[in-house]
Amino acid sequence: xxxxxxxxxxxxxxxxxxxxxxxxxxxxxxxxxxxxxxxxxxxxxxxxxxxxxxxxxxxxxxxxxxxxxxxxxxxxxxxxxxxxxxxxxxxxxxxxxxxxxxxxxxxxxxxxxxxxxxxxxxxxxxxxxxxxxxxxxxxxxxxxxxxxxxxxxxxxxxxxxxxxxxxxxxxxxxxxxxxxxxxxxxxxxxxxxxxxxxxxxxxxxxxxxxxxxxxxxxxxxxxxxxxxxxxxxxxxxxxxxxxxxxxxxxxxxxxxxxxxxxxxxxxxxxxxxxxxxxxxxxxxxxxxxxxxxxxxxxxxxxxxxxxxxxxxxxxxxxx
Amino acid sequence: xxxxxxxxxxxxxxxxxxxxxxxxxxxxxxxxxxxxxxxxxxxxxxxxxxxxxxxxxxxxxxxxxxxxxxxxxxxxxxxxxxxxxxxxxxxxxxxxxxxxxxxxxxxxxxxxxxxxxxxxxxxxxxxxxxxxxxxxxxxxxxxxxxxxxxxxxxxxxxxxxxxxxxxxxxxxxxxxxxxxxxxxxxxxxxxxxxxxxxxxxxxxxxxxxxxxxxxxxxxxxxxxxxxxxxxxxxxxxxxxxxxxxxxxxxxxxxxxxxxxxxxxxxxxxxxxxxxxxxxxxxxxxxxxxxxxxxxxxxxxxxxxxxxxxxxxxxxxxxx
Numbered sequence: 001x002x003x004x005x006x007x008x009x010x011x012x013x014x015x016x017x018x019x020x021x022x023x024x025x026x027x028x029x030x031x032x033x034x035x036x037x038x039x040x041x042x043x044x045x046x047x048x049x050x051x052x053x054x055x056x057x058x059x060x061x062x063x064x065x066x067x068x069x070x071x072x073x074x075x076x077x078x079x080x081x082x083x084x085x086x087x088x089x090x091x092x093x094x095x096x097x098x099x100x101x102x103x104x105x106x107x108x109x110x111x112x113x114x115x116x117x118x119x120x121x122x123x124x125x126x127x128x129x130x131x132x133x134x135x136x137x138x139x140x141x142x143x144x145x146x147x148x149x150x151x152x153x154x155x156x157x158x159x160x161x162x163x164x165x166x167x168x169x170x171x172x173x174x175x176x177x178x179x180x181x182x183x184x185x186x187x188x189x190x191x192x193x194x195x196x197x198x199x200x201x202x203x204x205x206x207x208x209x210x211x212x213x214x215x216x217x218x219x220x221x222x223x224x225x226x227x228x229x230x231x232x233x234x235x236x237x238x239x240x241x242x243x244x245x246x247x248x249x250x251x252x253x254x255x256x257x258x259x260x261x262x263x264x265x266x267x268x269x270x271x272x273x274x275x276x277x278x279x280x281x282x283x284x285x286x287x288x289x290x291x292x293x294x295x296x297x298x299x300x301x302x303x304x305x306x307x308x309x310x311x312x313x314x315x316x317x318x319x
Numbered sequence: 320x321x322x323x324x325x326x327x328x329x330x331x332x333x334x335x336x337x338x339x340x341x342x343x344x345x346x347x348x349x350x351x352x353x354x355x356x357x358x359x360x361x362x363x364x365x366x367x368x369x370x371x372x373x374x375x376x377x378x379x380x381x382x383x384x385x386x387x388x389x390x391x392x393x394x395x396x397x398x399x400x401x402x403x404x405x406x407x408x409x410x411x412x413x414x415x416x417x418x419x420x421x422x423x424x425x426x427x428x429x430x431x432x433x434x435x436x437x438x439x440x441x442x443x444x445x446x447x448x449x450x451x452x453x454x455x456x457x458x459x460x461x462x463x464x465x466x467x468x469x470x471x472x473x474x475x476x477x478x479x480x481x482x483x484x485x486x487x488x489x490x491x492x493x494x495x496x497x498x499x500x501x502x503x504x505x506x507x508x509x510x511x512x513x514x515x516x517x518x519x520x521x522x523x524x525x526x527x528x529x530x531x532x533x534x535x536x537x538x539x540x541x542x543x544x545x546x547x548x549x550x551x552x553x554x555x556x557x558x559x560x561x562x563x564x565x566x567x568x569x570x571x572x573x574x575x576x577x578x579x580x581x582x583x584x585x586x587x588x589x590x591x592x593x594x595x596x597x598x599x600x601x602x603x604x605x606x607x608x609x610x611x612x613x614x615x616x617x618x619x620x621x622x623x624x625x626x627x628x629x630x631x632x633x634x635x636x637x638x
Contacts, residue, residue, distance in 0.1 A: 041627065048621065264619050267618055268615055270625055275602060275629045282598070287591060287594075300583050302367065306363070306593055307359045308360065310593040310594045314598070
């Protein structure tokens, strides 16, 4: 039996593209342990090269099918790609097993594709901290493209998808779908709209709704009006158009400096989230400590007032 | 013109029952400034003697009218009483002016009654921190009874009213009022139910609803089944029964040790809230600091990873 490998050893193996090592590192990140910090320190200097694409939309919109079709298109150009499927509602993932993401199994035997689910594991900060860390690792080991697919359009999912370099929002034909997308806050984060299942009736109405909402929104402020692409995920029709739209957006944000600014904002937000989470952890750790019990006792005995007690507790905090 | 008095001077004056000094101290507490801490340190050793009565219920239930009637009853027994009217939705109070609490003005010229509104002032922690501090001050200066009346039944208000020694929940006759009270979480915190405006139709139905909900709830766990008292606030009818029910509850919780346990839990919660708020303040202060800007710059230049940056920032925190 193999001895348990250290984070450093796993990282070196992952750089050689040993998939089990990469999967193990992602599990450690997902768990939010101290190992996640060590991994972050290793990957940070090597990262900053991957381009990230977020794919979001209501459950059933066909995101996985579409993602699979896009993967096929990317791979036909011999580019490697990693996919993170993010599910905030699930307390655990199957790691390599992706539940109902059956279509993606098309690529399961392709060494140029790495697919992985991420769930919350119930720890503080959760996916908003572990997802950027996972992306950075995939970036560091050399995947030029990282796709982030969210399961639904809850607040966490919209936030995560909206932090990609290019965000693709998937809707379906039918009255109201575009309105629902707007309500979920997707108008603000979409760089590319996809009307998937566009062979169904109502596709033109949905396109009209989206155009109307784009006219009303202040999105053109950043000089980019999200194009609307029609696809049929099950046949792969339009996947090349989605890819072309992503490349157009990438060229635009790279040229005008938007990409650098957006990445700076993300890094700033991540630093803020890490600091906030660490303070939370300190407070939680404090409430279980012997020191807390002792000070609490003094307050209940009225020998120490609550403000002085808080001072005494906080003075014990160290970085 | 009088020189500005220090907190110590104001506190000494408040102990002599100088009302302007007491009002000024309550304003400082409400503002959540560092002076609030100084006041807390002065009042804590002198507190622990007052009995607190929370009065809550939907807007329009007649809480102020009922409170006024109870004050009249208490004063007829020559006991002094202080009233805090808590309004989380309002960004500021009128201090002595109590808006529509006109009925309470009946007691405005009575030296044995002190009435005061408390609002949020928009600071961190807000009323959940300033209310216990205000109660402690009124306790320390010698009011044997402190009543806390909330404006509505929002989460903050229910929490505040539920932390009194005895909590009175006011409902009105009419189908559904008891159900609404249950939805707002009032079944769990009520020690005494009052059906105010009980001369209106539907009072018997409301009593029946409350009894049925009490049968279903697990409230008898603490050996006390909340009595249901009928009142007509505008005439004062039943105010003596409410007072008798409060005294009954006080006797019961004093005898079986529940009062001591509840006060210990409250003090514990308050200490926890103070610590949590202080940590929040530190984090906020940090994000505006020069140190933050400098470290943020290093991260954006990729010379420092986010985890090491968080370490560096957190090491600058001092108690």
